[in-house]
Amino acid sequence: MKNYFSLLFLLTVFSSIGQTMDNIVFDYDAAGNQIKRYLIDTNGDRQSSKPVKDANDIVESDFIKADIYDDIKYYPNPVKEELYLSWQLVNDTKVLSMQLYTLNGQFIQKFDKLESTNTYAISFRDLPQAIYSLVLNYSNGEQKSLKIIKH
Numbered sequence: 001m002k003n004y005f006s007l008l009f010l011l012t013v014f015s016s017i018g019q020t021m022d023n024i025v026f027d028y029d030a031a032g033n034q035i036k037r038y039l040i041d042t043n044g045d046r047q048s049s050k051p052v053k054d055a056n057d058i059v060e061s062d063f064i065k066a067d068i069y070d071d072i073k074y075y076p077n078p079v080k081e082e083l084y085l086s087w088q089l090v091n092d093t094k095v096l097s098m099q100l101y102t103l104n105g106q107f108i109q110k111f112d113k114l115e116s117t118n119t120y121a122i123s124f125r126d127l128p129q130a131i132y133s134l135v136l137n138y139s140n141g142e143q144k145s146l147k148i149i150k151h
Contacts, residue, residue: 085098
C-alpha cells in the first residue's frame with residue numbers, strides 16, 4: 001500500500017511538471033534556415049521573439065548588459081550574422097584587443113588596435129552554430145569574458 005501511494009504521488013508530480021513546461025517552435029525559410037522562434041506557453045499560444053535589427057536601427061535600449069560586467073553591452077545574443085559591442089572606458093582603462101574562442105578553447109580570431117574606440121562589430125556569418133567565448137583584454141592587464149551563442 002505504501003508503494004502504491006508513492007507511485008501515485010510521483011505520477012501526480014511528473015504530470016503537473018509536464019503541464020507547466022513551455023516549448024519552443026521555429027519557422028524556417030525555403031532554404032531550411034531558422035527565421036523566427038516562438039515560445040509556446042501552457043495555453044498553446046505563440047509568443048514571438050524579437051526580430052534582429054539592422055545595424056543602423058540599433059538604439060541604446062537594444063543592447064544587452066553583460067551579466068557580470070556593468071561596462072560592457074552587446075547585441076544580439078544569440079547572434080546570426082554580426083555581434084555589436086559597446087563598452088565604457090572606466091578609469092581611463094582601454095580595450096586593447098579581443099579574442100574569439102570556441103567553448104572548448106580553440107582560438108578563432110583576434111581583433112587588435114581597439115584603443116581609440118568603444119564600439120566594435122564582429123562578423124559571425126562564416127562561423128558554425130555553437131557557443132563562443134569572447135575575451136576582452138584591457139590596458140591594465142585585466143581580461144573580461146562573454147559567452148556568445150551563434151544561431
